[in-house]
Structures are given as C-alpha cells and as structure tokens.
Amino acid sequence: MSFAGKTAVVTGASSGIGRALAVGLAKQGARVGATARRADLLADLVREVRATGGTIEAAPADATDQKALTAAIHELAGKLGPVDLLIANAGVALPSGADPMNVPGVEEMMRVNFLGAVYAFEAVMASMLARGSGHLVAISSLAAFKGLPGSAGYCASKAAIKTYCEGLRIELSARGVAVTCVCPGFIDTPMTKQNKDPMPFLMSADAAAERILRALPGRPGVYSFPKAMRILMGLARAAPDRFIAKRVKVRVASTDGSSK
Numbered sequence: 267m268s269f270a271g272k273t274a275v276v277t278g279a280s281s282g283i284g285r286a287l288a289v290g291l292a293k294q295g296a297r298v299g300a301t302a303r304r305a306d307l308l309a310d311l312v313r314e315v316r317a318t319g320g321t322i323e324a325a326p327a328d329a330t331d332q333k334a335l336t337a338a339i340h341e342l343a344g345k346l347g348p349v350d351l352l353i354a355n356a357g358v359a360l361p362s363g364a365d366p367m368n369v370p371g372v373e374e375m376m377r378v379n380f381l382g383a384v385y386a387f388e389a390v391m392a393s394m395l396a397r398g399s400g401h402l403v404a405i406s407s408l409a410a411f412k413g414l415p416g417s418a419g420y421c422a423s424k425a426a427i428k429t430y431c432e433g434l435r436i437e438l439s440a441r442g443v444a445v446t447c448v449c450p451g452f453i454d455t456p457m458t459k460q461n462k463d464p465m466p467f468l469m470s471a472d473a474a475a476e477r478i479l480r481a482l483p484g485r486p487g488v489y490s491f492p493k494a495m496r497i498l499m500g501l502a503r504a505a506p507d508r509f510i511a512k513r514v515k516v517r518v519a520s521t522d523g524s525s526k
C-alpha cells in the first residue's frame with residue numbers, strides 16, 4: 267500500500283514522532299490530518315508541509331476529551347476524505363513508581379496513552395467497517411513488554427493499548443480493517459529530552475517515522491524496533507527481578523513529571 271492519495275490522521279502531531287510521521291506521510295503524497303492540543307505548533311506544521319506542496323489540515327483537540335477528539339477527527343475527514351490510516355500516537359510519560367506513588371500521573375497516562383487511542387479508533391471505526399477497509403495504528407512502546415521500576419504506570423498504559431490492539435486485530439481480521447501496534451525503543455523527542463538515564467540505541471524522530479512508514483504497508487500486527495533494543499527487552503523479560511532492580515535506577519520523582 268502506498269500512502270499517495272490516502273487520508274491519514276495522526277494524533278500527537280505537534281511534536282516528536284507524531285510530527286515526523288505527519289511530515290513523512292505528506293511527503294509520500296498522503297492527505298494528512300493532524301491533531302494535538304498545541305494549535306500554534308500544529309499551525310507551524312501546516313505551514314511547513316504546505317510550503318513543500320503537501321496536503322495537510324489541522325484540528326486541535328485534547329485526546330482525553332472524547333467529544334472534542336471525535337469532532338476534530340470528523341472535521342479532518344470532512345476536509346480530506348474518509349480516513350484510511352489512523353495513527354493514535356499522542357502520549358505522555360510521567361514518573362510512576364512506588365515511592366512516591368503518582369496516582370494522578372498514572373491516571374493521566376491511562377487517559378492519554380490508552381483511552382486517547384481508543385477514542386481515536388472509535389472516531390473512524392464505523393466508517394472503516396462500512397467501507398471494509400482501513401488501518402488502525404497505535405504507537406505503544408517496547409516498555410509494553412516489561413514492567414520497569416519507576417515506570418510501572420507508563421509500562422502498564424503501553425501494555426494496555428498493545429493488548430487492546432491485539433484483540434481488535436483478531437476481531438477485525440476478516441473485515442478488511444488492519445490493526446498495528448508499533449513499539450519503538452528510545453527515540454530522541456521532547457519526551458526523552460529530560461531523561462538523564464542511558465538510552466541505548468537512541469534514534470531520531472525522523473528515523474523512527476521513516477521506519478514506521480516503511481513497515482506499515484505490510485500491515486504487521488506488532489512492529490517493534492530497533493532490533494537491538496527489541497533483543498535487549500527480550501533479555502530483560504527473561505532476567506530475574508534482582509538483576510533488573512540493580513540496573514534500572516529509580517529516580518526520586520516529583521508528581522509534576524520532573525525528576526531529580
């Protein structure tokens with residue numbers, strides 16, 4: 267499947283991986299719908315894409331507000347045509363270990379990382395089912411494969427959307443709608459800028475978007491990358507808890523997301 271002439275909507279398109287996906291899709295000839303909360307950054311994205319001849323529309327919305335997100339996605343579909351590809355990418359990463367616990371942070375991550383993706387899928391589901399075609403994609407994380415100290419809530423939110431995608435994928439397999447869960451390793455974006463811990467095999471948002479867009483036409487159920495980080499996570503899954511505990515440093519984190 268080429269993206270040329272397709273309508274693709276990306277949530278969390280104002281920065282990082284989502285922005286790079288929007289730019290990459292437009293370069294490949296897709297009609298791109300972009301949504302996120304920060305309207306000013308979406309306006310910059312629209313200017314950049316249009317300056318290079320791409321087709322893009324933006325509709326700001328908070329992914330945790332189902333009514334607002336649905337209205338934004340329907341507005342984009344009204345301008346660009348029925349959505350062929352929906353990438354639920356909006357996400358937040360907040361400290362979510364045990365000492366201190368960060369219940370508001372865990373709630374926020376479940377709202378954005380899990381429910382935000384469910385809301386985005388719901389906004390296009392009826393149309394895709396009626397047409398018997400479409401592709402639903404969630405940007406999860408390799409963190410979905412292993413609960414990690416200090417990030418238990420983040421890992422849980424990413425595991426939730428991964429498992430949700432699996433159920434949808436099997437249910438929709440005979441109905442023409444593909445479902446892909448993308449699980450990246452460490453990507454250099456505003457999300458990881460504050461991270462002072464080692465980030466093995468870190469890659470740029472542009473490189474990550476390029477890989478994702480290369481993989482999606484094959485409609486994989488799960489696409490995890492880079493390979494070296496996928497192998498490392500596989501080893502982490504098999505490793506005893508005390509081995510992980512020694513190697514993953516837990517920062518003393520405040521509930522506003524900063525860490526020291």
Ligand SMILES: NC(=O)c1ccc[n+]([C@@H]2O[C@H](COP(=O)([O-])OP(=O)(O)OC[C@H]3O[C@@H](n4cnc5c(N)ncnc54)[C@H](OP(=O)(O)O)[C@@H]3O)[C@@H](O)[C@H]2O)c1
Pocket residue numbers: 277278279280281282283284301302303304305307327328329330355356357358359378379405406407408449450451452453454455456457458
């Ligand atoms: N960076 C990594 O190492 C990494 C690794 C694996 C997976 N991921 C996942 O990749 C996705 C993109 O992250 P990123 O690294 O590109 O981070 P980022 O640059 O911080 O981008 C996050 C995006 O999500 C949007 N967002 C956050 N909360 C939102 C809300 N309530 N409503 C609507 N949009 C919201 C932000 O837009 P606004 O603030 O404008 O709303 C922004 O566009 C996330 O799901 C993240 O968990 C990242």
